[in-house]
Amino acid sequence: MAVVICAPRAFTVQSSNNSTTAPATNLNLDHPSMVWRSSNLSSVQITVQLPAGSWDTVCLSGTNLRATDTIRIRAAATAAATTSAPTYDSTAVPAFSGAANGGGNTSLVLTPSVRTETFIRIDITSTGNPATYVEARRLIIGKRIEEDGIDLNAEHSFEDNSQRTEFRNFETVDPYDTKTSWKFNIGYVKEASYWSNWFPLLRDVGTKKGLLFVPDSQSVYLQSEAVFGRITSSAKGSAVSSDYYKLELYVREI
Known part of the structure; x- marks a missing residue:
């Protein structure tokens, strides 16, 4: 058992699958109605760039993901290298496990060591999601206190x-x-x-x-x-x- 608190670091969006009315830049905002929403369920991804510094926590808060969905975190020194030669790869893991409520779901990945890569790519597989899109309220990337x-x-x-x-x-x-x-x-x-x-x-x-x-x-x-x-x-x-x-x-x- 461990309590975790993490303040999000600011980031810039390099590329994403998103609808025109709910862009991935909304994931930088502390506003529950300003969400990111993918345009479809095909090749759902977000690539962001952090300023120099350390991180060990990646979290999508307020998602519509299900336990059968997967999330994969990759990081590297350049955006291109996140797919060609990532220096960190979580592999595809369940978006969450265990009991879930009807909303406000949290996909949390805690890396085993502190990372310093500045480009992070998040790939999401949500085949058959009845909403026909992936949604999240906030992307939290930062260094946790545990x-x-x-x-x-x-x-x-x-x-x-x-x-x-x-x-x-x-x-x-x-x-x-x-x-x-x-x-x-x-x-x-x-x-x-x-x-x-x-x-x-x-x-x-x-x-x-x-x-x-x-x-x-x-x-x-x-x-x-x-x-x-x-x-x-x-x-x-x-x-x-x-x-x-x-x-x-x-x-x-x-």
């Missing part, structure tokens, strides 16, 4: 901001999507990890940027548990001993 796990008594909430107006003998509702959220502690973070990893990440994202939160990267319920969201109240760290910190976070789905 800790042993979240503390007991973490709160998982369902937040519905629909507007309800009551009148005599009837009520009207302006419906909004129900969002999930997590309020949790990570009880024992080593001092070195707190200042080297968590401090720069939390100072950068604040409450304005999205990040990926996975309570348990090995959970059969990852599709329902994982959240791409924002920290909605100030993150808090407190020293619990001479070498350990406790983190308190509240992440709400975008």
Whole structure:
């Protein structure tokens, strides 16, 4: 069991299979209605370029993929080399495994070591998808922070901001999507990890940027548990001993 948090790095799209109204550039945006959608189910791929730096996590959030679909990640120093001579190849793996909810699925690939390639290609096979296209809300590529796990008594909430107006003998509702959220502690973070990893990440994202939160990267319920969201109240760290910190976070789905 491991908790994973990863802030997405900015990227530029080099090539993609996409519809004209839902381009792959939308995958760079923290906006749930700005999605990427392929034009068909034939040769579905996205190739992106990262600035120089490291990464070890690739995630497509909010997809319509199924457990029978596959995703393949390849990386190289040039866009052409991602197919001709990739220096990293995940091979075709299931888009996800285990139980799934009815939407908001998360395809997550954690590389076993830190990578530095600047071109990443994602190939998706989704034969027979009833939607006739592949869709995703956000592409997260970045360097993850991984800790042993979240503390007991973490709160998982369902937040519905629909507007309800009551009148005599009837009520009207302006419906909004129900969002999930997590309020949790990570009880024992080593001092070195707190200042080297968590401090720069939390100072950068604040409450304005999205990040990926996975309570348990090995959970059969990852599709329902994982959240791409924002920290909605100030993150808090407190020293619990001479070498350990406790983190308190509240992440709400975008």
